[in-house]
Amino acid sequence: MIEKQYAVIGLGRFGSSLSRELVKLGYEVLGIDINEERVHEMSQVLTHTVVADCTEEEVLRSLGIRNFDCVVVAIGNDMQASILTAIVLKDAGVTKVVAKALSELHGKVLQKIGVDRVIYPERDMGIRVAHQLVSPNLLDYIELSDDYTIAELSVPQKMCGNTLHDMNPRAKYGCSVVAIIKKSGVIVAPSATDMLEMDDLMVVIGKNDGIEKFEDDLE
Numbered sequence: 001m002i003e004k005q006y007a008v009i010g011l012g013r014f015g016s017s018l019s020r021e022l023v024k025l026g027y028e029v030l031g032i033d034i035n036e037e038r039v040h041e042m043s044q045v046l047t048h049t050v051v052a053d054c055t056e057e058e059v060l061r062s063l064g065i066r067n068f069d070c071v072v073v074a075i076g077n078d079m080q081a082s083i084l085t086a087i088v089l090k091d092a093g094v095t096k097v098v099a100k101a102l103s104e105l106h107g108k109v110l111q112k113i114g115v116d117r118v119i120y121p122e123r124d125m126g127i128r129v130a131h132q133l134v135s136p137n138l139l140d141y142i143e144l145s146d147d148y149t150i151a152e153l154s155v156p157q158k159m160c161g162n163t164l165h166d167m168n169p170r171a172k173y174g175c176s177v178v179a180i181i182k183k184s185g186v187i188v189a190p191s192a193t194d195m196l197e198m199d200d201l202m203v204v205i206g207k208n209d210g211i212e213k214f215e216d217d218l219e
């Protein structure tokens with residue numbers, strides 16, 4: 001299998017964390033930043049690093065940027081540089097451009113340029129942390145649509161020793177437990193007789209209001 005190649009433009013807090021993780025996952029990453037110090041800091045971590053101003057078309061073309069499977073524009077604060085870089089990347093024919101936006105307006109402009117995916121890390125993390133603060137048993141979640149969510153819930157002490165049949169989440173909350181994560185391993189598609197133990201996690205799928213009720217009852 002040919003591994004995907006990524007380029008990350010802007011090695012600030014977000015770009016450096018993202019590119020580090022991609023390398024950890026086993027991918028080749030080219031990191032580019034206009035700031036020599038930032039590039040120096042990442043030069044030992046990433047596959048390749050370059051000091052360059054990515055708003056300059058010729059610079060990106062000479063790096064063969066269109067050959068990368070995915071290019072992430074992780075410039076946030078300098079909106080002009082972010083937008084110009086995104087235009088250059090789309091003009092160069094890069095297959096997939098992902099760009100970070102700091103505001104709704106910034107995001108709208110990036111979308112109009114044709115950026116394939118606009119991400120709002122600060123906004124989304126704020127929403128995520130708020131959910132986790134109000135529901136201590138909610139460890140993580142993925143919104144499948146406006147109505148449906150997959151949530152990872154911790155099992156409180158009072159529920160330990162109960163089977164899924166005892167809890168009956170399908171009848172009570174319209175939710176299905178699709179997996180139980182135990183220290184000893186993961187039970188996928190658990191049966192009604194599977195018992196919940198201390199430190200277990202449940203992966204639950206259902207309607208948002210059902211999952212919220214389930215979370216409330218776990219407290």
Ligand code: ADP
Binds near residue numbers: 011014055
């Ligand atoms: P964060 O909040 O993730 O730290 P910043 O917007 O502060 O994001 O940092 C973005 C990075 O992008 C900085 O390291 C900056 O030097 C870099 N950068 C800004 N303009 C350009 C450009 N034209 N070309 C390449 N890198 C740039």
